Structure formats: structure tokens, C-alpha cells
Amino acid sequence: MNAAEPVLAMRDVAIEIGGARVVDGVSITASAGRIVALVGESGCGKSLTALSILRLLPKAARFTGGTVELGGRVLSAMSEEQLAGVRGDEVAIIFQEPIASLNPLMRAGEQVEEALRLHRGLGSAEARREAIAMMTRVGISDAERRAEQYPFELSGGMCQRIMIAAALICRPKLLIADEPTTALDVTIQAQILDLMRDLRQSAGTAILVITHDMGVVADLADDVCIMYGGRIVESGPVDAIFEEPRHPYTKLLLATIPKLDGPRKVDLKTIAGVVPAAGTWPDGCRFRNRCPLADEACATVPPLVEVGPDHDTACWHSTRVAELA
Amino acid sequence: MALAESPQPLLQVRDLKVHFPLRGAHKDATVKAVDGISFDVPAGRTVAIVGESGCGKSTTAYAVLGLEKPTSGQVLFDGRDITHLRGRDRQALASEMQIVFQDPSAALDPKMTIGDSVAEPLAIAGRPRQERRRRVAELLDRVGLSQTFAARLPNALSGGQRQRVVIARALALSPRLLVLDEPVSALDVSIRSQILNLLLELQRDLGLTYLFISHDLSVVRHIADDALVLYLGTIAERGPVDALFEAPRHPYTQALLSAIPLPDPARQRRRERIVLKGELPSALDPPVGCPFIGRCPISIDRCARVRPPLVPCPTGTEAACHVRAPADGGVVGL
Numbered sequence: 001m002n003a004a005e006p007v008l009a010m011r012d013v014a015i016e017i018g019g020a021r022v023v024d025g026v027s028i029t030a031s032a033g034r035i036v037a038l039v040g041e042s043g044c045g046k047s048l049t050a051l052s053i054l055r056l057l058p059k060a061a062r063f064t065g066g067t068v069e070l071g072g073r074v075l076s077a078m079s080e081e082q083l084a085g086v087r088g089d090e091v092a093i094i095f096q097e098p099i100a101s102l103n104p105l106m107r108a109g110e111q112v113e114e115a116l117r118l119h120r121g122l123g124s125a126e127a128r129r130e131a132i133a134m135m136t137r138v139g140i141s142d143a144e145r146r147a148e149q150y151p152f153e154l155s156g157g158m159c160q161r162i163m164i165a166a167a168l169i170c171r172p173k174l175l176i177a178d179e180p181t182t183a184l185d186v187t188i189q190a191q192i193l194d195l196m197r198d199l200r201q202s203a204g205t206a207i208l209v210i211t212h213d214m215g216v217v218a219d220l221a222d223d224v225c226i227m228y229g230g231r232i233v234e235s236g237p238v239d240a241i242f243e244e245p246r247h248p249y250t251k252l253l254l255a256t257i258p259k260l261d262g263p264r265k266v267d268l269k270t271i272a273g274v275v276p277a278a279g280t281w282p283d284g285c286r287f288r289n290r291c292p293l294a295d296e297a298c299a300t301v302p303p304l305v306e307v308g309p310d311h312d313t314a315c316w317h318s319t320r321v322a323e324l325a
Numbered sequence: 326m327a328l329a330e331s332p333q334p335l336l337q338v339r340d341l342k343v344h345f346p347l348r349g350a351h352k353d354a355t356v357k358a359v360d361g362i363s364f365d366v367p368a369g370r371t372v373a374i375v376g377e378s379g380c381g382k383s384t385t386a387y388a389v390l391g392l393e394k395p396t397s398g399q400v401l402f403d404g405r406d407i408t409h410l411r412g413r414d415r416q417a418l419a420s421e422m423q424i425v426f427q428d429p430s431a432a433l434d435p436k437m438t439i440g441d442s443v444a445e446p447l448a449i450a451g452r453p454r455q456e457r458r459r460r461v462a463e464l465l466d467r468v469g470l471s472q473t474f475a476a477r478l479p480n481a482l483s484g485g486q487r488q489r490v491v492i493a494r495a496l497a498l499s500p501r502l503l504v505l506d507e508p509v510s511a512l513d514v515s516i517r518s519q520i521l522n523l524l525l526e527l528q529r530d531l532g533l534t535y536l537f538i539s540h541d542l543s544v545v546r547h548i549a550d551d552a553l554v555l556y557l558g559t560i561a562e563r564g565p566v567d568a569l570f571e572a573p574r575h576p577y578t579q580a581l582l583s584a585i586p587l588p589d590p591a592r593q594r595r596r597e598r599i600v601l602k603g604e605l606p607s608a609l610d611p612p613v614g615c616p617f618i619g620r621c622p623i624s625i626d627r628c629a630r631v632r633p634p635l636v637p638c639p640t641g642t643e644a645a646c647h648v649r650a651p652a653d654g655g656v657v658g659l
């Protein structure tokens with residue numbers, strides 16, 4: 001892999017389900033050692049975007065445009081066989097639903113070892129030793145005993161950590177983590193986030209992390225992509241996104257969260273209306289039926305334009321977003 | 326003139342224990358889901374129960390509502406012992422206390438219209454049709470839903486709208502106490518603040534009392550007056566929210582607070598985090614002494630032998646910790 005090449009480059013990716021463009025022109029770049037957060041509400045297209053990287057889209061969904069490159073190689077043009085060599089080795093993925101993505105018939109330890117045996121050709125004793133060590137690092141106490149258990153014998157949080165251990169064990173070039181800590185308690189979450197930071201430091205892994213938790217974004221990410229209605233509406237360095245959001249959705253989203261040092265018991269900011277179901281977005285800017293700045297201009301799709309260093313937003317009125325205090 | 330006395334709390338929980346006997350492979354074992362907790366909920370206030378998954382939050386709520394049978398201890402409502410009320414007597418309490426569950430989709434019958442769902446408690450209480458219709462209109466208005474929703478089915482509503490319906494139904498019989506078990510956890514971020522605002526507004530307007538369960542400490546700090554931090558079925562620390570968040574004394578509360586990532590990258594980078602080792606031990610086999618001992622960074626010998634009592638701290642909370650809140654007031658160890 002060429003060092004100058006970004007590890008992941010998605011360009012203009014489009015995905016359709018039943019005629020609706022549920023992912024519409026999404027571009028995301030992640031370089032070695034960078035953590036990119038993909039943020040947005042339920043149904044906005046985060047998981048589909050992530051799944052499309054390794055061509056793991058559900059049957060109902062069609063990849064209708066764009067390219068995905070891994071270190072300069074076009075993944076979207078690879079054969080199934082070539083892709084299988086990439087999965088679990090160069091690219092690891094932590095799925096949103098741990099129970100569904102673990103093999104119910106395989107012991108936890110075997111699932112963690114699998115990638116090592118498959119891609120690294122380790123013997124079973126050595127693979128087991130590394131698996132136990134990794135399970136301990138993701139906060140599983142009594143890892144030796146747990147390794148012998150089947151998924152149904154473990155709690156949801158435990159399954160989640162088994163999957164995280166399985167994903168991290170090959171020190172992948174790219175880690176895709178879909179809501180990796182949403183099901184976990186904050187004290188365990190803190191351990192997992194430390195581990196991800198560690199991986200990027202020691203192995204130079206590029207990480208694409210999907211979350212709806214702005215605290216996790218602030219804690220972990222270098223760069224942030226905010227998604228709404230299947231489109232990236234704003235992207236930029238984490239500090240710029242939090243300090244000077246330039247899309248009304250980003251600005252309002254940040255303002256709705258109760259702060260640990262904010263005033264108590266006062267009304268929080270709200271975003272009017274409901275999160276629209278796929279395919280029921282308005283024409284033009286898909287946020288405009290909930291946006292306080294919307295006017296006639298917004299009936300045309302706003303392009304992503306640069307508003308600062310590496311900072312882009314898709315809003316006709318990005319200069320007025322600061323008014324939405 | 327009558328002496329000023331502090332009014333009786335609406336809800337009092339005294340040394341509550343809920344143990345589940347286990348059958349099968351673990352014969353004779355018991356899960357000590359709730360293991361001796363006491364607290365008051367004053368009328369018109371919000372008391373929150375926080376803690377990690379499996380610490381006993383929901384079980385406590387269910388025992389208060391009579392949905393789970395306490396092993397020992399007492400639940401007093403308005404001074405009256407309701408611990409063992411069952412059947413018709415318990416039913417009569419429906420007009421005093423109601424629960425709102427986490428998942429609004431599971432809480433609504435998919436084949437029942439919104440109007441019928443909201444009217445259900447009124448129908449069970451035998452209120453006449455005319456009154457039911459009027460009350461449903463009132464309730465929908467109260468929770469910010471237009472009247473057109475009455476004729477719809479739940480699948481035509483968003484998650485936030487469904488939670489409004491569930492809240493409307495809980496309010497139908499004008500209860501004084503609402504038990505809210507993770508009421509916003511299943512909702513989208515942009516919808517959460519709408520529901521939190523609604524809960525605050527209802528409390529202001531109707532003088533409601535809330536027992537509010539959540540694992541989200543930012544939400545708890547925002548909405549509650551007092552909070553209990555549970556660990557393995559016992560109270561690690563409790564107190565007014567201000568004191569608890571600004572000057573926590575229990576090492577678990579401190580670790581929990583330090584682990585919440587702040588939505589502020591600059592501050593988050595400067596923060597010191599207390600990293601706990603290990604994980605929540607099982608309620609199947611809790612330690613003899615302090616429940617927190619397996620993960621505690623400051624434990625002393627005594628912690629393994631004696632369960633620490635809740636002791637008032639000068640900082641305004643009560644903590645159960647031999648080191649941070651010694652019973653004799655002196656400083657042990659350190």
C-alpha cells in the first residue's frame with residue numbers, strides 16, 4: 001500500500017432501496033492512523049454506507065454508483081475471491097448487532113482466533129494465546145473460561161466485546177466499527193475507546209466509526225462526517241465541527257444534548273418535526289422541512305462547498321448558522 | 326399554629342430486597358438483584374436511579390409498582406404500606422402510579438388505534454364513553470399530538486410520537502407518581518430533547534412526581550433533583566444532583582462520571598479518566614463486603630469483610646465507602 005494513498009477513499013457512493021436513494025453521493029476519506037466518525041440519526045444511511053465498503057449490502061439494497069478504494073485498489077471492481085482475502089485481514093468490521101454477527105455454533109475463543117488462523121496461518125496454541133490476550137484487553141475477565149463458551153451463554157455486552165476482539169486481532173489497515181459501544185456501559189465503553197486509540201497508534205489503522213453519540217465523537221474522532229437523509233451534510237476536523245458548525249442540522253443537534261455543565265431543568269433546544277422515513281424527504285435540501293433557516297433557495301439541492309480548512313458543508317445559508325444560538 | 330413539619334414523602338422505600346431463586350444447574354443459588362436499598366421520593370420532585378446494566382434499576386421500579394414481589398422490605402405510598410397489595414387493591418393504585426417503559430413500540434398494541442390505547446386505562450376503570458373521548462382529546466393535546474392521531478395505528482407514528490402516546494396513556498387516570506424506565510433511551514437524539522422538555526413541562530403544570538431510571542448521566546443531571554447510584558443491587562452513593570455531580574465521594578461514582586465522554590473535544594482531551602478494571606460482577610454471587618471491591622482502586626482490608634453503610638459526607642451526598650465515608654467520621658487508611 002502506498003503511504004501517500006488514503007487507506008479508504010469512497011467517492012460519490014449511491015445506494016438505492018426500492019427506488020429511494022437512501023445513500024446519495026457519499027464521499028469519505030480515511031488516512032492511516034486517522035479516526036473518522038460518521039454521525040447521524042437512525043435510518044440516515046450510516047450502516048449501508050459502511051456495509052457497501054466490503055460489498056455486504058442487504059439483498060434489498062443496490063449499489064448504483066460511485067467507487068470504493070482501499071489503498072489505491074478499487075474494491076468495487078474486485079472479485080468475490082479477492083474480497084474474501086481482504087475481509088477480516090486488511091479490513092475488519094464490527095457490526096451493529098453482535099449477536100447476529102457471531103456464529104452461534106462456534107465457541108467465543110475460536111471466533112476470535114479465526115482470522116489469525118485463516119490469514120496469518122498461526123498454529124492453534126499460539127492463536128489461542130493471542131486470542132486470550134486480546135479478550136482480556138477488551139475487558140473480558142476470566143477470558144480463558146469465556147473462550148470456551150458459546151454466544152448464547154454470553155450477555156449482549158460480552159458478545160460485543162468478543163466481536164471487537166475478533167476484529168482487532170489481525171491489526172487491520174482499516175477498521176469499520178458500526179456503533180461499537182452503544183450497547184455497552186460507559187465504564188466498559190471507555191476501555192474499548194482506549195483500545196481503538198491504541199490500535200491506530202500502534203498499527204496505524206484507519207478507523208471509520210459510526211455513532212450517534214456526540215460524546216464518543218468528541219472523545220475519539222479526528223474528522224467527522226455528519227449525515228442526514230442519506231447525504232453528508234457537513235464534514236470537517238472535529239474541533240471545527242463542534243466549535244463552528246456550519247450546517248443548521250449539526251448546530252441544532254449539538255444544541256439539543258443536555259450538557260454536564262449546562263443549566264439544569266430548563267427547556268432544551270429541539271429540532272422541529274420528526275426524522276423522515278427513507279424516501280419521504282423533501283426535494284432539494286432534505287433537511288428543509290425541519291430547518292429554521294429554510295427558504296425558496298433550499299428547494300434546490302445545496303452542493304458541498306468548502307467553508308474552512310478541510311471543512312465542507314451543504315447548506316445555502318451556511319453563513320447564517322451562527323444565528324441559531 | 327401548627328408546627329412546620331417536613332411533609333411526608335410521596336414514596337418511601339425501606340430496606341428493599343428482591344432476590345430471585347435460580348432453578349436448574351444453579352440450585353440453591355439466588356440472584357440478589359436488589360439487596361437492601363432505601364430512599365424517599367418527595368411529592369413533586371424527581372428522583373433518578375442510575376447505574377450500569379444489571380445493577381437493579383428496573384427491578385427496583387417493578388417492586389415499587391407491585392410487578393415484582395419483594396423478598397423483604399417495605400414500599401410506602403403516601404404513608405400507606407403497599408408492599409404486599411395485590412389484586413383489586415393493587416388495581417386501585419393505577420390511578421396513583423403509572424409506568425412508562427423504554428421501548429414505546431413494544432408498549433403499544435399494533436392493532437389498537439392511538440385513541441383506544443390512550444383510553445384503555447379509563448375503560449378499565451369503568452369511565453363512561455363520553456368522558457373517555459373528552460379525556461383522550463385533552464391528553465393528546467397535553468402531550469403535543471394533534472387530534473388526527475387518535476384514529477391512527479402505532480405503525481403510522483415515529484418513535485418520539487409513540488413515546489408521547491405512551492406518556493398520554495400513563496397520564497389518563499391522573500396519577501401522582503410516574504415511574505419512567507429509560508423513557509428516552511430508544512429515541513433519536515433530535516427527538517430526545519422534545520420528550521425531556523415535555524416531561525419537565527408536565528411536572529411543572531401537573532405537579533407530578535417522577536421516579537426516573539436512566540443510565541445516561543447527562544440526562545439525569547438535567548432532569549432530576551436527587552439521584553441514587555446503584556451498584557450490584559445496593560446504593561453506592563446518593564444525594565442532590567448538584568452535589569453528586571460536582572463532588573462525588575464514592576470511587577464508583579467518580580469513575581462513572583469521568584467515563585462519560587463530553588460532547589466537547591477540547592475539554593475531552595484535557596480530562597483525566599479513572600479507568601476501572603474488570604467488569605460488573607454478577608448479582609448471582611456478590612462479594613461479602615463492599616460490592617465494588619473487585620474494581621475499586623482504593624480498597625483497604627476492611628472492604629473485603631464488612632459491607633460499608635451509607636454515611637453522610639460533608640460535601641452533601643451519602644456514600645457507602647469505608648475509605649471515603651468512614652462510619653466513625655475519621656479517615657481510614659489513605
Ligand SMILES: Nc1ncnc2c1ncn2[C@@H]1O[C@H](COP(=O)(O)OP(=O)(O)OP(=O)(O)O)[C@@H](O)[C@H]1O
Binds near residue numbers: 043044048
Ligand atoms: N435490508 C433492508 N431492507 C429495506 N430497507 C432497508 C434495509 N436496510 C436498511 N434499509 C433502509 O435504508 C435506510 C438506511 O439504513 P441504515 O441501516 O444505513 O441506517 P443507519 O443510519 O445505520 O440507522 P441506525 O442508526 O438506526 O442504525 C433506512 O431508511 C432503512 O430503513
Ligand SMILES: Nc1ncnc2c1ncn2[C@@H]1O[C@H](COP(=O)(O)OP(=O)(O)OP(=O)(O)O)[C@@H](O)[C@H]1O
Binds near residue numbers: 357358381383608
Ligand atoms: N426474573 C428474573 N430472574 C432472575 N434474575 C433476574 C430476573 N430479573 C432480573 N434479574 C437479574 O437481576 C439483576 C438486575 O436486573 P435489572 O433488570 O433490574 O437491571 P437494570 O439495572 O434495570 O439493567 P438494564 O440497565 O440492563 O435495564 C440482573 O442481574 C438481572 O439479570
Ligand code: SF4
Binds near residue numbers: 247298315
Ligand atoms: S440548505 Fe436551507 S434547508 Fe437546508 S440546511 Fe441550509 S438553510 Fe436549512
Ligand SMILES: [Mg+2]
Binds near residue numbers: 046047048096178
Ligand atoms: Mg445502523
Ligand SMILES: [Mg+2]
Binds near residue numbers: 382383384
Ligand atoms: Mg432495566
